[in-house]
Every structure is written in structure tokens, then in C-alpha cells.
Amino acid sequence: MGLRKWLSRPMRGHHLGVEDLTRGDEGVPRRKWALQTIDSAPFQAWVVVVAGIGFLTDSFGLFCLNIVTPMIGYVYWPDHKDSDGVPQLPSQVKTAMMCSTLAGTMIGQVAFGFAADMLGRRKMYGLELVIVIVGTMLMIMSSNGENNSMSVGGWLVAWRTVMGLGIGADYPLSAAITAEFAPRKHRARMMSWVFFAQPVGQLLANILSYAAVQGYKSRITNTELSCPAGQEGVQCFRAIDRLWRLVIGLGMIPAVIALAFRFTIPESPRYKLDVLRNVHTVFEDTKNYFGGPEVNAEGGELDVLPTTPVPPTRRSSVSSIAPDDVVDCDSESERRPSSVLQRPVSQVVQLPPGDPNFVPPLASWSDAKNFFITEGNWKYLLGTSLSWLFLDFAFYGLGLSSPEIVRHIWEDPKSARASVFDSLSNNSLHTLVMVSIGATIGGAAMIKVIKYASPKVIQFWGFLVLFVLFIVTGSAWTKLLDTSRSGLIVLYVLSQIAFNLGPNVTTFIIPAEIFPTRYRCTSHGIAAAAGKLGSWLVQIFLAYAFKAENRDEQFDWERANFGHILQVMSAFMVAGAVTTHFLVPETRDHDNKSRTLEVLACGKKVVDELNKQRAQEED
Numbered sequence: 001m002g003l004r005k006w007l008s009r010p011m012r013g014h015h016l017g018v019e020d021l022t023r024g025d026e027g028v029p030r031r032k033w034a035l036q037t038i039d040s041a042p043f044q045a046w047v048v049v050v051a052g053i054g055f056l057t058d059s060f061g062l063f064c065l066n067i068v069t070p071m072i073g074y075v076y077w078p079d080h081k082d083s084d085g086v087p088q089l090p091s092q093v094k095t096a097m098m099c100s101t102l103a104g105t106m107i108g109q110v111a112f113g114f115a116a117d118m119l120g121r122r123k124m125y126g127l128e129l130v131i132v133i134v135g136t137m138l139m140i141m142s143s144n145g146e147n148n149s150m151s152v153g154g155w156l157v158a159w160r161t162v163m164g165l166g167i168g169a170d171y172p173l174s175a176a177i178t179a180e181f182a183p184r185k186h187r188a189r190m191m192s193w194v195f196f197a198q199p200v201g202q203l204l205a206n207i208l209s210y211a212a213v214q215g216y217k218s219r220i221t222n223t224e225l226s227c228p229a230g231q232e233g234v235q236c237f238r239a240i241d242r243l244w245r246l247v248i249g250l251g252m253i254p255a256v257i258a259l260a261f262r263f264t265i266p267e268s269p270r271y272k273l274d275v276l277r278n279v280h281t282v283f284e285d286t287k288n289y290f291g292g293p294e295v296n297a298e299g300g301e302l303d304v305l306p307t308t309p310v311p312p313t314r315r316s317s318v319s320s321i322a323p324d325d326v327v328d329c330d331s332e333s334e335r336r337p338s339s340v341l342q343r344p345v346s347q348v349v350q351l352p353p354g355d356p357n358f359v360p361p362l363a364s365w366s367d368a369k370n371f372f373i374t375e376g377n378w379k380y381l382l383g384t385s386l387s388w389l390f391l392d393f394a395f396y397g398l399g400l401s402s403p404e405i406v407r408h409i410w411e412d413p414k415s416a417r418a419s420v421f422d423s424l425s426n427n428s429l430h431t432l433v434m435v436s437i438g439a440t441i442g443g444a445a446m447i448k449v450i451k452y453a454s455p456k457v458i459q460f461w462g463f464l465v466l467f468v469l470f471i472v473t474g475s476a477w478t479k480l481l482d483t484s485r486s487g488l489i490v491l492y493v494l495s496q497i498a499f500n501l502g503p504n505v506t507t508f509i510i511p512a513e514i515f516p517t518r519y520r521c522t523s524h525g526i527a528a529a530a531g532k533l534g535s536w537l538v539q540i541f542l543a544y545a546f547k548a549e550n551r552d553e554q555f556d557w558e559r560a561n562f563g564h565i566l567q568v569m570s571a572f573m574v575a576g577a578v579t580t581h582f583l584v585p586e587t588r589d590h591d592n593k594s595r596t597l598e599v600l601a602c603g604k605k606v607v608d609e610l611n612k613q614r615a616q617e618e619d
Helices: 003-007 025-039 045-063 065-076 091-119 127-140 152-181 184-215 231-249 252-262 269-276 279-290 365-374 378-399 402-410 420-449 455-475 477-483 485-500 503-514 517-545 551-583 604-618
Strands: none
Touching: 025 269, 025 279, 045 065, 045 127, 045 152, 045 184, 045 252, 065 091, 065 152, 065 184, 065 231, 065 420, 091 127, 091 152, 091 517, 127 152, 127 231, 127 252, 152 184, 152 269, 152 503, 152 517, 184 231, 184 420, 184 503, 231 420, 269 279, 269 517, 365 378, 365 517, 378 455, 378 485, 378 503, 378 517, 378 551, 402 420, 402 485, 402 551, 420 485, 420 503, 455 477, 455 485, 455 503, 455 551, 477 485, 477 551, 485 503, 503 517, 517 551
8 A cells, every 4th residue: 555655544533744735625725735835845956957958959959050050061062152262151041041940940939839738738848859859860861962963951941940840849848847847936046947058058069069070180171271172172071061960960869868858747737727627636746746845945834825715805906915915816707716616605705816726717719818908918928029039139140140250250351261170160169168158157147146136127137238238349349350359259258148147038937927827838939939030030131131242242341340230239139128127027026036826827917016016115
């Protein structure tokens, strides 16, 4: 029978241990016990590992494109050279690869977000990694065929689109699963840890590519600007061709590891409670996964709400309610008694939001219209979407264009161009210094800062700091290139720190917190897709708006005008700060304590009232 079951058997009508919270009509106290156990649990490291490894894989697959693009140019477009005679990928092929990846990511975010709300998190979790693995395998097998019977550019674009589908799907799934498993106290920090996998994946891509280039050093020419003719040239072509396939293929290793991990994670308990309405199963899952309620950090016992329904009282205003209190959800659908809560009582019981016994309505078109349109929660969806769009316009404009930016900053136009080996080695090394180190420092700092400041505050000030950095760097771009390239490197590293100690992380966290379980993945997917729309637009902008008429003059033209691109990006940072201030809600109360997902799920009316009280108390 087992020791635990033997000890928990009733003796003379009583149970050993803590009070049994699972008894009651229709299992409602089981729901309360499960939610309160989750919110009082310790830091869930296993959830962070499972979600984080997948996110690392996505980042590796997304940003390794910066590293392999020059390699592909050397192999498949040796006759397409710049003014110095260095082979490069045609701009239309490069733009198509980037845009196809981002377009696939957008589709994956929305489609898998909707599917996760309809079918469940666990059914979708892992499928997106299978898509990434398949897309990666097919991409590394791309070629021109026998006697150029196929177009390698077409295959690369097609398989990058497939990879993008899987990469995009991981955003809403990892965010929602982490938020729904996370205890209230640790939620923001757990999500920061998961997102920290993105700069780590970018860092690994640069380190592994640099190591791979060094491993092929003897086979790559270090005297020519392109692979020479003859047997030496054949060896050079083969080495670089194997090199770019190796770099991309390495991304499958963490994907396979993450896939094995994701089969171990159970269905989200909040999804089972709010959507599947399977209280008994989620009680067993919670008991096995989290254990019993624990004493909180302040030494007090777990806050257990009364199980006896309290008759409703009329209030003329909700302004007298404390921020941690619960207030009535003014929603037609939420006032309807659920089948789980129906019981013969003399008067209707109004369960307030945040009460673990309150069962939200199921998703439907009428409920979605009521929640987003009637109650005004479309503003939250618009705010999270626009702030992510404005961020990614700059983040991916710099991140996916880093080889060109690195080249402008590090290379002296008056000196001779580097050889093939030096060029490939320097691309990985310089990107490692300028991008990955700054992003990793910023992400690591975010894990600490998020404990002391709310995501909204960090996002608002992060946008303003990026505005200052972009306007300063853009205005002084040409002068710094001629006089102090080290100063330009410092400014660029600071911008990467500001990205990851700011809106790059908070735009991922906030949509997973403020929407109800029944719409959480869909809403997060829409917001994330809006961000990828911004990254897609900036690639078009960089490819066509800032382009010299003569290809031979492109490098000099970019060098002289890239500062104006940074100035344009600074305007988007101001727009992001304004959007955050007016359209993104505050998710913490007056003592910087994260509100429960159940309170935040009540939407704009309730959260706005709580935020007003927070502002009054701070004044």
C-alpha cells in the first residue's frame, strides 16, 4: 500500500499530519489547495531547465544565421564579390533567408499559441522542437544539386521557414508553462531565467563557431580573399561547406536533450483547473509534483481562505479595497455560476477574483468578445504587442545585421581586407565580444534586478536608456569611427546590456502574466508575433531603404549612413516607452509583491483599481 498511504489512513476518524483540505462539495477545496500549494512552493528549477534548454536551442538556431551567412557566400556565390573582391551572399538571398525565418516564427507563435489554449500545453510542448530538429536536418542537407540542377538559396529559404515555425512555437509555450507552474514569489525570476537562455544560446553559437573555424584552420586559406583555384581551392571550399553545416547541426544537440526533458513535464495545473476542469487529477499531480503547502519566507503559515461561502455585500465603490484584497469580477460570463460551483444555497454567492474557489468561464467567441472588447482588455493586448514590435525593430535590426556592423566598427577601411580564414574567425570572435558578452551580462543582471523592480518599471526605463544610447551612438557614429572605435564598441556593448536588462526580457514576461489561462498562450503568441513583425519590417527597411545605388559603393555608403539607422531606432524606443506607460499594466502591488495569476486574469477593470490604490499609497 505504500508508506505514505499507510500513514495517511484514518485512525478513529482522524488523519495524521496537516489538515485535509481536499474535502468539500464537488471538490472545490481541492482546487484551492492546488493553487495555494503552487503559489507557496519553492523555486521550480526543473521547470526552468526544461523550458530554458528549448529556448537556448531556439536562440542558437535563430542567431547562428549571422555566423553561417558569410560561409555560405564563400561556397555558393564565389563570383558575387564586393568592391574588394570578397565573395558575399546576394542581398536578396540574405534578406529572404532572414525574412522567411521571421515569417515562420510569426506563424508558429500564433498557431501554436492558439493550439496550446485549445488542445493543452503538454500536447504541443515538444512538437515544436521536433519541427526545429527536422528543419535543421533538412537545412544542413541543402545544396545546388548535380551541375546546379537546384537552387541552394531556395532550399535554404524553405528550411529556414520550417525552423522558424518551431522556434516561434516555443515562445508562448515556454512562457505560459513557466508562468503557470511558477510560485507567485518566484514567477518573474523563473521567467527571467528561462529567457536568459537566449543570450546563452547566442554566446554558444559564437563560441562553437569560433572553435570550429580554428579546427578547420589547416584547410582554409589564410592568404587569399576567396578560395583559390586548383586543389587548394577545392579543399578550401569543402572545408567551409562542412563548416557551416557543422555549426548549424550543433544546434540539434540541445534540441534532442530538451525533447527528452519535455516528455517528463506534466500538463499545466492551471490549464487542467481552468480549461479541462479536471480538479481531481490536478490535485494528484500537484500533490506529487509540489508536495504539501510550506511555510512562507516570513515565517507565517500559508494563507488559506475560508471554505465557507460568505454572503455577498453591496459596495458603492471598490476603492476601499486593499491591493492584496479581492474585488468582484464585473463580467457577465464570470458572474454565471459554474457547474462545479452550483449548489443549493439560499442566496447567490459571489466569489471574488483571486479566490481559489472561483472557476473562470470556458473560452468561447462570446466570452472572448466580452473579455477583450466589452471589458477593454484589448488595450493590454495592444500594449504588449506594440511594445514588443518597437523593441524587436531595433533588437533584430542590430542582432541579425551584426556581421555588417561588426565589420564597420572593427575593420579599418584603409587597411587590406582579411583572408578567408581571418574573416571567418574574426566574425565569430568580434560578434562574441560586441554582442554575446553584453547580452549575457544584461540577462544575468536581469535575474537579480527583477526581484526588486516590477517588469513594467524595468521595461519603461529600459526603453528610455536605449533611446539615449541610440541617439548618442547614431549622432556620433561617423566621428567615433574615425577617432575612437573602442568608444563605439563600448556603446554597442552597453546597448546589448540595456536590451537584456530591460524590454527584451519584460516583453516576454508580461503577456504571460496578465491574461487568463484560457487565452494566455494565444495572447502571448499574438504579442510575440507582433515583435517578429517588427523584426521582419526592419530587415526590409535595412535591405531597401538604406542601400547604395552602386554595389561597389555599398560598404562606404553604409559606413557613412548607419548612424541615421540608429537615430530611426531611437524613435522606436521612445514609442515603446510611451506604449509601456499608457497601455501595459502594473503586475505588482504596493509592496512589490507579484499579484497572483488569478487576480491578474480578471482583467483591466480590476487591475486598474488596484493600481490606483497602489499609486495613492505610494503618494
